Amino acid sequence: MDDDTAEIELASNLTLLPNVNVSVVQSSPRHYVAAILSSFDARLVKVEKSILPLYNASQMLSKRGNNIESALQKIDEMKSNQEGIAAEEALILRGPQPGRLDEYKDVLGRVNAGLVFGSLDRDSRDTARLVETGAKKLTQLYTKLVAEASSGAPLNGVEFQLTPFPSSQLAVLDPLVKFLRTLPLPATHPSHPAAPAIQAALKEAQKGYADMRGAWGKKCLELYARRVVERSETLDGVKAGREFGIWVSSLLTVAEAEYGLLLDLAPLSLSPFLESSFGTLVTPLATLFTTTLGSISALIKKSINKHTFLALSAHAHLSQYQGEWDDFMSRRADRAENELKDGLHSLRASCLRSFPEFIADIRLAANGKGGEFSTGLHEITASTVKFLERIPEVQSAASSALLTLGDGNWRMGEGVQIGKAPKADADENTVIEHYMFDVINAVISTLQTLSRTGKRPSFGSIFLINNVSYLRARLLIRPQVNILPLLSKPTQDTLNSNFRTAKAAYFDSNFSPLMQTLSEDKDKGKGAIKEKFTRFFDLLEEVSERHKLARVLQDDREGREQMADEVAKMVVPSLQRFQQKHGGKDFSRNPSKYIKMSADEVENLIRGFYAEGDSKVVPVAERVQNNLLIQAGWSR
Known part of the structure; x- marks a missing residue:
């Protein structure tokens, strides 16, 4: 800027510096500008000092306003959360409602997840109690559904039929059990405050399941058990034993089916819990078996000779199921008891008694005195033939029992001790041949004694030829069953020889x-x-x-x-x-x-x-x- 311009601007601003000496301004324009700037700076400082308190106050007010707004938003959020929590608590405390099980599970799962991960603004003890309450409500529903499925009348046709688990209850139980298995337990969530109480509730529900299903299985089988016992008194022994075996098979079918259901429907699926529950479930079935077998055993012991083949047939058929019983009724149930094994021992004892007692009864028939004897077929002959003809039907059980008894130990009263170990060279086929030889010799000896009882030998000879001929015809000449493989050569020779002797006596006396x-x-x-x-x-x-x-x-x-x-x-x-x-x-x-x-x-x-x-x-x-x-x- 030149001097003239500076003077003009200085003249126009004289009013701004009334106190400035004109001579100074005129003599030094630059000093004048500096003075103006200094004056502005001083004025700005004053303005700043006067404005700063207001600025600071406005900043504080703005910050407080923001804080108040944030607080209000947080209050609204908390209010909304509290309303949601209250609604969840009410839903859980009310329990699962029909058609709303999924909603109940979702809420309880969300509350439990919040407790586990600490994401809920609530007291952990209250939350734990809430989760525990929800779990107990679900176990109550579980027990109710199982009770409904285990009530009513089972199928009761002529032949046993397994009553299936109702599909309506199963459709609800399946997702319910899957959810119950996700609940915290001490083994999976050791620090969860509700885990011990939840496990206790599930154990109680599972025990209730086992009790109800065990009682239901027993109810399904009771009618057939009574029928087996009643028919055992009148039905043919072999058939009655077969029916008893079929009933035991039905019992094992129930146990197997219930084990499969337990695997699917048990809230506690770990092995120790399953074994304990299944043990509780099968106990009523085992008790029913013991009672039924006890009734049949009492019938056998009451008349061992009459029910010999019931004992043999029952033993033979029950032996077939020993493996299944050991698996389902003992091992999987973790039970030391084995009722089938004990029952087989009892039946075998009756079988062992029957063989020597039958021969003893044949011999005892020879002592009948003072009465009249028919010249026709004697009762001991008919009963002996019937006895021997039934042996092939229970050959396995009979030969096993005879081998246990010991070869020849059935000849009581001949210096033979019962219980003596069998000979080393005896096998099941040999021992049964020996027994039949002794039976035939015993009955022929008895018939010969009876033929000499009367006063007229001619009638006695007719009696003897009639009975010996009947023995020979039914067992050797025209057998009605395949008994020949069990008749050894000495046995066949005995029959033929005594028939010839009886015929000669008949010719001689008549x-x-x-x-x-x-x-x-x-x-x-x-x-x-x-x-x-x-x-x-x-x-x-x-x-x-x-x-x-x-x-x-x-x-x-x-x-x-x-x-x-x-x-x-x-x-x-x-x-x-x-x-x-x-x-x-x-x-x-x-x-x-x-x-x-x-x-x-x-x-x-x-x-x-x-x-x-x-x-x-x-x-x-x-x-x-x-x-x-x-x-x-x-x-x-």
Whole structure:
């Protein structure tokens, strides 16, 4: 800037510096500008000093305003949270409502997560109690659903059917159990304040599950258990034992099904909890088995001979399920008890008793005195055949029991001790062959003794041939079951030999006197010949009457035909030869007076002894014949 311009500007600003000396301004413009700036600076300092308190106050007010706004927002947020917490607490305390289980689980899961991660603005003890309450409410629902599924009437048809778990309860229980398994437990959340109480609630609910399902399983099986026991008294022993085995199979089916359900529906799925719960569940089933077996065992012990095959059949069929029982009823349930094993020991003891007692009863039958004996089939013969015919059906159980008893130890009273160890070379097939040999020998000995009881040997011989022939036919000649593999060569030889002996005794006591009358002797006079013919036909009439009273081989058509042929061949040819030699007119003017029947008529009469048809006679004659039998010590 030049001097003229500076002067002009200085003149225009003189009013700003009234106190400045004009001469100074005119003489030094630069000093003038400096003075102006200094004056501005002083004024700005003054302005700043006057404005600074107001600025500071406004800044403080702005900060306070922001803080107040933030506080209000936080209060609103807290108010909203408290309202949400109150709603959650109310929902949890009220418990799960129908159709809102998922909502309940979500809320309880959120509250529990907040407690675990510390993300909730609430007291941890109150939150823990709330989580515990929610868990207990869910276990109550769990117990209610299980109770509904374990009530009502099970399926009860003629044959057992497993009653399935209701699908409606299962559809609710499945997601519920999955959620219950996510709840904190001491093993997974050791620091969680509610974990011990939650575990206690789940244990109680799981125990309730086991109690209810165990009682339900027992209820499903009770009806069939009673039916098995009732039918055991009247049903064939082998079939009754088979039915008992089927019932035990049904019991194991229930146990297996319940174990599968427990794996799916147990809130506590760790192994120790499952074993304890399953042990509680199967206890009622095991108790029902013990009670049912006890009833059957009592029936067997009451009449061991009558129910021998019930014991053998039950033992055989129950043995098949020992492995399954050990698995489900003992190992998986962590139970030391094994009711099936104990029951098998009890049944085996009855089986061991039955074999020697049966032989003892056969021998005891030989002591029957003072009564009448039929010339027909004796009860001991029929019962022996029935007994032996049933052995193949329970061969495994019978041979095992006999091997345990010891080869030959069933011969009580012969210096043999029960319980002696079996011979080293004895096997199951050998020991059963030996037992059947002893049974047949015992019954034949008894029959021989009984045949000598009566006063008339002829009737005794008929009795013996009838019974021995029946034994031989049913066991050896025409067996109705496949029993031949169990009859050893000595046993078969015994039957054949005693049949021949019995037949010879029958011929000897009934037809030998006839043959003796036709024998030649020193006296060949007419009177002797007349006496022989008279004696022959008198004896023939006695034999005829005897065979009307006592039928021979009544139920064996083939045996009767063979017997008729043998007797006819023995008697008729001798009669023909005697008649040809002495039957002319030389010994009598009236031969028909002594020769009452021709040889052909005698043969027809003899064959009539063994003909089929009703052997009954008119009532008066029948009473006479019965009296004759009674006098001889026999009856029809």
